[in-house]
Amino acid sequence: ELAFEREQYDQAQQYLDKCAAVYERDLEPRHPLFAWLWHDQAAIYYKQGRYDDAEPLVDKAIMLRERMGASPALRYASYLLRAELHWAKDRQSEAINDLEDAMRCAEEQRGAGYGTGREKASLFSIFTEAFERMVEWQLTRGNMADAFDAIEKVRTQSLRDQFYYVQFAGINGGGVGGSQGDEDRERALRKEIADLDAELRSVGRQSGPDSQAYQELHETRKQKVQELYEWKRDRMQTRVARAQGALGQERTRQLRQIQRDVLGENDLMLLFLLGEYGSYVMVVEAAAARLA
Numbered sequence: 001e002l003a004f005e006r007e008q009y010d011q012a013q014q015y016l017d018k019c020a021a022v023y024e025r026d027l028e029p030r031h032p033l034f035a036w037l038w039h040d041q042a043a044i045y046y047k048q049g050r051y052d053d054a055e056p057l058v059d060k061a062i063m064l065r066e067r068m069g070a071s072p073a074l075r076y077a078s079y080l081l082r083a084e085l086h087w088a089k090d091r092q093s094e095a096i097n098d099l100e101d102a103m104r105c106a107e108e109q110r111g112a113g114y115g116t117g118r119e120k121a122s123l124f125s126i127f128t129e130a131f132e133r134m135v136e137w138q139l140t141r142g143n144m145a146d147a148f149d150a151i152e153k154v155r156t157q158s159l160r161d162q163f164y165y166v167q168f169a170g171i172n173g174g175g176v177g178g179s180q181g182d183e184d185r186e187r188a189l190r191k192e193i194a195d196l197d198a199e200l201r202s203v204g205r206q207s208g209p210d211s212q213a214y215q216e217l218h219e220t221r222k223q224k225v226q227e228l229y230e231w232k233r234d235r236m237q238t239r240v241a242r243a244q245g246a247l248g249q250e251r252t253r254q255l256r257q258i259q260r261d262v263l264g265e266n267d268l269m270l271l272f273l274l275g276e277y278g279s280y281v282m283v284v285e286a287a288a289a290r291l292a
Contacts, residue, residue, distance in 0.1 A: 009044050016041055032204070035064040039078050046081065051089055058082045068209055069200055069218065073127075076105035080130050087137065096137065102130040103153065128276065135273060135280055139291055147291055151273050151282065189228045196221040259286050 016037065023033055039061040045054035062078045064070075079102035086095035106127035134150035196217060203214045263269060263286040271282040282291050 009047055012040075012044055016044070028208075030064065030068075030208070032064070032068050032070065035061045035068070035070065035074070035078075038064075039081065042085075043081055046085055046088075051085055055082070055085055058085065068204055071197065071201075072105040072109035076102050076109070076127060076130070079105060080133075083130075083133070092137070092141065096134075099130055099134050099137070103134065103150075106130055107153070132273070132276070132278055135291075136278055139280075144289065144291060147280075148282065148289070151271065151280070185231065186228070189224065189231065193221060193224050193228065196224060259284060259289070 020037055023031070023037060027033060038057040042054040042057035042061065045051070045057070058078055058081050062075070062082065065075050065078060079098050083095045083098035083102060086092075086098060109127065131150050131153060135147045138144075138147040138150065200214065200217050200221065203211065203217055207213055209215075263284065265286055267286060269284040271284065273280045273282075280291055282289060
């Protein structure tokens with residue numbers, strides 16, 4: 001890893017070859033560490049411009065990580081790498097598809113976390129490269145709406161949600177957050193899912209993904225995720241109903257609705273995305289929007 005970060009790819013390759021020899025001697029072919037090996041080898045090839053050599057390896061890494069139920073962070077890294085490969089080979093549609101999968105994994109990781117809003121935002125910050133890439137690539141393709149969506153997704157609270165919050169709080173005299181009991185319930189469900197993820201990884205290493213114990217745990221995790229989804233959906237529906245009653249309007253606002261309802265003829269709104277790889281400003285007027 002250190003040699004790779006220092007761009008000492010020949011040295012990184014030597015370390016990787018030693019790891020490969022040990023894995024092939026001591027591990028079964030579907031062991032999760034092979035996905036790590038293939039991913040890192042593909043990353044070296046990508047940096048060296050050997051795209052055709054890198055592609056089949058990252059394909060194998062993604063397939064194994066999906067089959068083994070690897071963490072969202074590991075799946076995110078492989079989808080992002082394959083997206084970069086497709087983009088480098090001028091296969092833009094395939095690159096966008098993989099980038100969307102990487103963003104889905106990032107959002108899955110954000111949804112599985114628990115803690116304060118600041119703690120969740122700090123954890124999510126390591127995944128922002130995919131969202132920055134999406135903004136950059138959609139700008140290249142001239143897709144303003146998709147670039148805006150990527151900016152919205154990377155924010156802890158979307159622009160539309162902020163307008164909703166301000167309006168509801170102003171009319172209702174308070175915030176839209178749930179009660180302490182709501183927060184405790186959500187935290188408990190997320191912790192159960194995180195504990196099941198850890199147990200799945202342990203059982204997967206010991207017994208393999210085809211074992212009965214692994215399958216039973218996997219089914220339990222699916223049920224817990226569904227329970228969390230349904231609970232959040234029901235809570236949101238309750239909150240939306242309260243807001244509609246107070247505001248007499250729908251919660252969701254598209255960009256055009258913000259332009260129509262919030263901005264006057266001579267008003268200007270600036271939205272900023274300050275990232276590690278690039279920074280963008282969205283300039284929004286009542287009748288137009290552009291990204292710079």
